[in-house]
Amino acid sequence: MNTAAIGKQYEPVTYAVGREKIREYAHAVGETNPLHHDVEAARAAGYSDVVAPPMFAAVYCSRAIGPAMFDPDVGIDFARLVHSGQEFRWGPLVVAGDEVTTTLTVKDISERAGSGFYVFESVSKNQDGDVVSVGTWSNIVRGQG
Amino acid sequence: MNPGEEIAELRVTPDRYLTVRYAGASGDFNPIHIDEEFAQQVGLPGKILHGLWTMAQVARAQTEAGGGPQSLRRLQVQFRGMGLPEREITVTGTVHEVRDGVAIVHTTAEQDGKAIIRNAEAEIALDG
Numbered sequence: 013m014n015t016a017a018i019g020k021q022y023e024p025v026t027y028a029v030g031r032e033k034i035r036e037y038a039h040a041v042g043e044t045n046p047l048h049h050d051v052e053a054a055r056a057a058g059y060s061d062v063v064a065p066p067m068f069a070a071v072y073c074s075r076a077i078g079p080a081m082f083d084p085d086v087g088i089d090f091a092r093l094v095h096s097g098q099e100f101r102w103g104p105l106v107v108a109g110d111e112v113t114t115t116l117t118v119k120d121i122s123e124r125a126g127s128g129f130y131v132f133e134s135v136s137k138n139q140d141g142d143v144v145s146v147g148t149w150s151n152i153v154r155g156q157g
Numbered sequence: 158m159n160p161g162e163e164i165a166e167l168r169v170t171p172d173r174y175l176t177v178r179y180a181g182a183s184g185d186f187n188p189i190h191i192d193e194e195f196a197q198q199v200g201l202p203g204k205i206l207h208g209l210w211t212m213a214q215v216a217r218a219q220t221e222a223g224g225g226p227q228s229l230r231r232l233q234v235q236f237r238g239m240g241l242p243e244r245e246i247t248v249t250g251t252v253h254e255v256r257d258g259v260a261i262v263h264t265t266a267e268q269d270g271k272a273i274i275r276n277a278e279a280e281i282a283l284d285g
Contacts, residue, residue, distance in 0.1 A: 040182035099233035
C-alpha cells in the first residue's frame with residue numbers, strides 16, 4: 013500500500029465533445045429527451061447544440077482516469093479491483109462543441125480489513141473555465157494485505 | 158416534490174448487446190462487460206453491466222422527475238453486487254427533504270429483488 017501517492021495530480025486531459033458522440037451515448041443509456049438528440053430542440057431551449065446527459069461525465073473523464081489507475085506509484089491490482097462508489101456534482105451542462113479539460117488527483121489511499129481503498133477526484137472545466145463536474149471515484153482492491 | 162413523495166419508477170431491461178453498445182459509447186472495453194467466456198473464466202456468472210451505465214439509469218430517473226438534464230446537481234451511488242443483461246432493472250426514489258429549492262432524493266436500483274445500486278442520493282434543483 014503506497015500512501016505516498018496521496019495528493020498526486022496528473023496532467024490535464026482535454027476532451028472535445030462531439031455531437032454524434034453525445035447521440036451515441038444518449039442512445040446507449042436510453043435517454044430519449046430531444047435535448048440530447050435534436051439540434052433544433054436544443055437551440056430552442058437556449059443551448060448552442062445538443063446537450064450531453066449529466067452522466068456523459070463518465071466519457072469525458074475516462075482518459076483522465078487511466079493514468080492514475082495504471083500508475084505504478086498507486087499500484088492498483090486490476091484482478092481484484094471493484095468500482096465501489098461514484099459521485100458527480102454538476103455545474104453548467106456540457107454541449108456539443110465544448111472542450112472539457114479534466115484534472116485528476118489521488119484523494120486517498122487506505123487499507124481496512126485487508127482491502128485497499130483508492131479514491132480519485134476529477135475536476136472538469138469547459139473552455140470558459142466553468143467547472144462542469146467534480147467526480148469522486150471510489151475503488152476497492154479486495155484482499156490486499 | 159415534497160418530502161415522502163416517490164419519484165416515478167423507471168424500469169429498463171438491458172438487451173443482450175447493450176454492454177457492447179455502452180462499451181463503444183463510453184470507451185470502457187473491459188472484457189468482463191463484453192466477453193461471456195472471459196467473464197466466466199474470472200468467476201462471474203457472465204457478462205456484467207457497466208456500473209456507470211447502471212448509474213446513468215439512476216440519473217435518468219432523476220432528470221425525468223426533475224424536468225430535464227439541467228435539474229440534476231449531484232448524484233452519489235454505491236455499487237453493490239453486479240447487474241446482468243436481459244433482466245429488468247427498477248429504479249425507485251423517495252424525496253427525503255427539500256432545502257433551498259433543492260430536493261434530496263434517496264434512490265436505489267434493483268435487479269431480481271437485489272440492490273445493485275444502493276444508498277444513492279441525488280440533488281434535484283426544483284427551479285428547472
